[in-house]
Amino acid sequence: MRYTLRQLEVFVAIARLENVSAAGRQLAMSQSATSTALAELERQFDVKLFDRIGKSLRLNEFGRELLPRAIELLDRAGEFEERLQGREGFGALRIGATLTIGNYLATLIVVSFLQRHAQSRVALEVHNTSMIIQRVARHELDLGLIEGSCRHPDLELEPWVEDELVVFCAPTHPLAARGPVSVDELVSESWILRETGSGTRETFERAMRHHHGKLDIKLELEHTEAIKRSVEVGLGIGCISRLALREAFRRGSLVPIETPELDLRRTFHFLWHREKYHSAAMQAFLGQCREMTKGVSRAERIELPFIP
16 A cells, blocks of 8 residues: 555544644654655645645545545554454543533443443543534544534434433522422523533523523523532522432432423434444444433433432
């Protein structure tokens, strides 16, 4: 073959980072060696893989077509090397999870995965849904675990487990002792919500779409724990996953509000690029995710270790 795996590594690193120097640092290569490797790959086949824009290199149409194939070759080569070295692990795996999944499910799955495959390596990133979608689309993550919807034409979604949001408040709040609460009553309250771009905010806004009044959104936060603390001290009411509120409801530090007019159901999904090679590591990780939720109707009913 006229190309080397090292040249493919350089091509993939530059495609992801859009910068030769950054790619070189990631690969422990000098900038000149990285640039030379890319130039030699393009020269050998008389092609251009990138558009040069200032100091950045952006994949052109031909480069975008080749990128998933290059990643697959490197993934397969990594598996081959693991076998040659007699390792029982699966090599590296890059997982992205949205905040509710990342904080309450994904970390436990990663721990279990590494206990079974001790020589494997997992990088877990936790972001909101829009960021996970972007990173999977750019081949920067092997697999996404998301709470929101995805309409990106290059990505595939597979349902995982059902989830439900719940409106909640502090036990001293006037709505805490009430029965069912109408949407009109909810609108008059101050709200502590997740940020725009999160799956939780998307589900909440979809449930409220038929009400045209403007909500009093006092605070927007990126983390569910911060929202819980803000509601506990009486700053307003919130709406996040029942999964994230399970222990707080058990302790009584927060209480649910009945909202029969709102449909707050949603689905957790697996997300990957349509052209993504499903490595042995990725298949094993997906298997453990499915194993965790087997026979479970909703996420808050998953058996998890007690967290005080």
